[in-house]
Amino acid sequence: MKPYLRKIISKSLNQFNLSQKETPEIQLEKPNEPAHGDASSNIAMKLAGTLRDNPRNIAQKIVAGLEYDAKKVAAVEIAGPGFINFRYANTYLYDELATVLAQHSSFGQTDSLQGQKILLEFVSANPTGPLTVGHGRNAVLGDTIARLLEWTGAEVDREYYFNNAGRQMRVLGQSVRARYLEELGEDAAFPEGGYEGEYIKDIAHALVEEHDKDLADTDDISPFKEKAESLIFDDIRQTLERMNIEMNSYFNEHELYEDGSIDETVKTLRKKGLAYDKEGATWFKTTEFGKEQDTVLIKSSGEPTYRLPDIAYHANKLNRGYDQCIDIFGADHIATYPDVLSGIKVLGYDPEKVDVVVYQFVTIVKEGKPFKMSTRKANFITLDELMDEVGADVTRFFFLMRSPNTHLEFDIAQAKEAGEKNPVFYLQYAHARIHSILRKVEEEYDFTDDPLLDLLTHESEIQLIKTMIRFPEMIQSAAESREPHRLINFLNDLASDFTGFYHDCRILGEEKQLVQARATLARAVAQVLANGLGILGINAPEQM
RNA sequence: GCGCCCGUAGCUCAACUGGAUAGAGCAACGCCCUUCUAAGGCGUAGGUUACAGGUUCGACUCCUGUCGGGCGUACCA
Numbered sequence: 001m002k003p004y005l006r007k008i009i010s011k012s013l014n015q016f017n018l019s020q021k022e023t024p025e026i027q028l029e030k031p032n033e034p035a036h037g038d039a040s041s042n043i044a045m046k047l048a049g050t051l052r053d054n055p056r057n058i059a060q061k062i063v064a065g066l067e068y069d070a071k072k073v074a075a076v077e078i079a080g081p082g083f084i085n086f087r088y089a090n091t092y093l094y095d096e097l098a099t100v101l102a103q104h105s106s107f108g109q110t111d112s113l114q115g116q117k118i119l120l121e122f123v124s125a126n127p128t129g130p131l132t133v134g135h136g137r138n139a140v141l142g143d144t145i146a147r148l149l150e151w152t153g154a155e156v157d158r159e160y161y162f163n164n165a166g167r168q169m170r171v172l173g174q175s176v177r178a179r180y181l182e183e184l185g186e187d188a189a190f191p192e193g194g195y196e197g198e199y200i201k202d203i204a205h206a207l208v209e210e211h212d213k214d215l216a217d218t219d220d221i222s223p224f225k226e227k228a229e230s231l232i233f234d235d236i237r238q239t240l241e242r243m244n245i246e247m248n249s250y251f252n253e254h255e256l257y258e259d260g261s262i263d264e265t266v267k268t269l270r271k272k273g274l275a276y277d278k279e280g281a282t283w284f285k286t287t288e289f290g291k292e293q294d295t296v297l298i299k300s301s302g303e304p305t306y307r308l309p310d311i312a313y314h315a316n317k318l319n320r321g322y323d324q325c326i327d328i329f330g331a332d333h334i335a336t337y338p339d340v341l342s343g344i345k346v347l348g349y350d351p352e353k354v355d356v357v358v359y360q361f362v363t364i365v366k367e368g369k370p371f372k373m374s375t376r377k378a379n380f381i382t383l384d385e386l387m388d389e390v391g392a393d394v395t396r397f398f399f400l401m402r403s404p405n406t407h408l409e410f411d412i413a414q415a416k417e418a419g420e421k422n423p424v425f426y427l428q429y430a431h432a433r434i435h436s437i438l439r440k441v442e443e444e445y446d447f448t449d450d451p452l453l454d455l456l457t458h459e460s461e462i463q464l465i466k467t468m469i470r471f472p473e474m475i476q477s478a479a480e481s482r483e484p485h486r487l488i489n490f491l492n493d494l495a496s497d498f499t500g501f502y503h504d505c506r507i508l509g510e511e512k513q514l515v516q517a518r519a520t521l522a523r524a525v526a527q528v529l530a531n532g533l534g535i536l537g538i539n540a541p542e543q544m
Numbered sequence: 545g546c547g548c549c550c551g552u553a554g555c556u557c558a559a560c561u562g563g564a565u566a567g568a569g570c571a572a573c574g575c576c577c578u579u580c581u582a583a584g585g586c587g588u589a590g591g592u593u594a595c596a597g598g599u600u601c602g603a604c605u606c607c608u609g610u611c612g613g614g615c616g617u618a619c620c621a
Contacts, residue, residue, distance in 0.1 A: 299619040
């Protein structure tokens with residue numbers, strides 16, 4: 001509908017003989033006041049400056065020049081300082097309702113990103129411990145954005161990037177070794193800053209079962225490290241699967257060393273004069289890109305910092321032919337990605353193709369107090385524990401409810417009592433309730449003719465249809481802005497409008513044709529709820 | 545110190561990216577189950593959108609400053 005309105009407005013604007021430059025973008029929005037119609041344009045106000053005329057006069061002229069199809073638009077009004085308000089015709093609403101049913105499980109899909117290949121990198125937690133509630137926001141956000149992009153036509157690959165070398169993993173190996181020796185009854189000094197979690201003991205135990213005492217005398221920590229990595233990764237994969245997340249690939253940072261791209265990256269940076277040696281380390285001249293200080297790429301120990309492989313990794317991704325690469329980062333990485341963008345630009349790639357979604361931290365509230373998590377200190381709540389308590393649906397919903405850009409407060413106690421009052425149930429309940437009604441309708445009626453949708457004239461029915469048909473537009477905006485919470489807000493509105501309809505309009509027991517029309521409407525709503533919940537990765541049960 | 549993000553109802557958060565009278569959910573209070581699921585609905589109360597300026601037809605949204613919180617500013621990831 002909006003494209004149609006834009007078209008007719010644009011046509012009417014021809015009367016002013018505006019140049020390309022003078023023609024503002026025609027914005028249409030849904031007024032929050034129903035009295036202001038179904039769509040509203042501020043175009044007259046935008047033009048007031050260039051046309052040097054009163055906005056209401058301009059609006060008059062635009063409206064006078066509008067040619068529209070009465071089957072789509074019922075009325076056009078001028079209101080307030082110069083808004084042009086459109087009211088949709090019911091025939092248009094019935095057509096759209098029919099479209100929902102015709103497209104069923106694909107209603108809401110668009111082709112705006114058709115042909116685009118996107119690589120979405122997320123989670124990317126190193127295998128040093130189980131996924132915690134802190135990782136949850138990243139995981140769920142990434143997966144849901146991927147789903148949104150798929151609904152707008154893109155082909156999305158989900159990738160998990162990790163690094164199994166370096167100091168962290170060394171300490172992990174040492175921690176496992178200490179627990180291993182401990183279990184064998186030998187004296188073992190636990191490494192300073194080691195990983196204290198119970199899961200380390202489980203790994204050690206597995207090693208004892210597998211190798212008995214054979215590893216006790218070796219100084220090599222790699223068997224400990226490798227076992228830890230493999231068991232922890234098994235656990236991570238399982239957690240992700242439970243959350244309805246499936247990765248297409250796991251990318252080991254190590255590959256970048258093996259294929260020489262790390263060396264290549266440094267070489268190129270040097271050649272461009274953007275990398276140099278100082279005090280035994282290799283530095284990246286980030287001051288050239290507006291940073292206050294240069295940053296270290298390779299430490300004097302010879303070990304690269306994470307920035308270097310990060311740059312090489314992004315080059316690698318773009319090299320694989322993706323039109324766009326999206327990263328999901330926590331706020332703590334905010335300072336690093338400008339360096340990555342600078343780096344790949346130097347390497348000859350288009351930084352515009354890299355998009356970073358930064359989400360703010362999750363504050364865990366436990367027993368009414370903020371709770372600081374640390375994987376190392378074993379101060380954490382795992383995603384598995386959370387899902388044991390509230391299930392995967394609530395877990396996903398909780399992380400998606402809020403804008404990525406705000407701090408998310410996660411109250412453990414509140415999440416636990418979620419069975420009673422969690423908002424996700426409101427959506428699932430509406431869906432289940434519709435199916436319950438539809439089951440009864442099927443039992444009692446046998447329809448042979450097509451439904452007469454124009455019997456749907458009640459205010460609640462019209463309202464419900466209007467909300468429902470905004471679905472594709474919502475997906476579009478949620479995908480573009482990478483803000484899944486918009487979809488949740490929309491589904492809440494839809495469920496709420498359905499409940500209004502449910503109270504105002506009975507289905508069972510009415511005259512047969514009306515039963516059919518209303519059941520058809522209800523079916524369409526259930527379809528949209530199911531599609532929306534599907535994008536969120538949440539179940540849409542037919543019974544609760 | 546500097547950079548990024550945030551500050552909206554008692555609490556947790558929305559507000560279609562500059563639109564018309566700032567909305568939900570919890571919590572509080574008062575109603576509504578012989579009618580398709582009360583995991584629901586209706587109503588009441590709750591606000592100087594942190595504060596002070598500015599930009600314009602119009603500001604929660606943009607610009608400047610102040611205060612408060614988070615994150616970063618590492619030869620840690």
